Amino acid sequence: MSFQTVHILGVPFVRATMDDMVAIVHERVKQQKPCFIVTANPEIVMKAKEEPTYMATIQQADYVVADGIGVVKAAELLGTPLPERVAGYDLLCRCLQLANEHEYRVYMIGAKEEVVQAAAQHIRNHYPNVHVVGVRNGYFDWNDKTIVEEVKQAQPDFVFVALGMGKQEQWIAEHIGMVGRGVWMGVGGSFDVLAGVVKRAPELWIRLHLEWLYRLLKQPTRAKRMLALPRFAWTILKQKVVGK
Ligand code: UDP
Secondary structure, X not given: OOOOEEEEOOEEEEOOOHHHHHHHHHHHHHHOOOEEEEEEOHHHHHHHHHOHHHHHHHHOOOEEEEOOHHHHHXXXXXXXXXXXXXXXXXXXXXXXXXXXXXXXXXXXXXXXXHHHHHHHHHHHHHOOOOEEEEEEOOOOOOOOOHHHHHHHHHOOOEEEEEOOOOHHHHHHHXXXXXXXXXXXXXXXXXXXXXXXXXXXXXHHHHHOOOHHHHHHHHOHHHHHHHOHHHHXXXXXXXXXXXXX
16 A cells, blocks of 8 residues: 655645544554554654654654644645644554454553553553453563563564654664564553543544644643644644745
């Protein structure tokens, strides 16, 4: 399956809907080919724009999806629309549904020990046919090669990595080749949501495109990070006015 890409400040977003992504993921799992997915929001785009090494990591991904309504709006404004938002947490849930239907194998890396264990239990309870073949917290020594060895031994169909943006994409880029199979995706704070430690915004807030505001109100410590949003909007507007 081949899909066009749309570049936003240098980040190549795939022009695919959520259903397209699920079909792509399923194809890759069936082929047992490794696949690296980045779910990028405006914060990630700004980080990539400002850090060439991070941009290079993102560009290694097989698919970058538009996690964040800001990215969808920016694409529209620049005259290269994307079909819809593909939120990371929603894509994770769709992957889990797929894994449940086909009894796929899931490896989980990231978050605090009690959080990742609770998230794994949530998966066992709600997706009973999923094989959770590895659970590992996200506070390890970067040079510890036993982790990637364990992942390899577990022969996962999915590797979900929740180390926060930046770190998780770098970890995936460094290790996916050593394992050589599985759909690998950075899932940010999604284990915290699965574990019930952090609540996702209510449906209405999501529909009104206010999920970012809900997150800010619930986790005010993110305020500084979220300054990336107005910077992103300003950069897009400048690009729109000035041209390329
Ligand atoms: N985390 C981790 N190891 C680290 C740093 C962070 O496992 O060295 C986890 C953290 O416990 C949390 C997630 O990564 O579960 C980051 O969540 P956040 O909502 O900040 O994700 P982001 O918005 O950065 O993608």
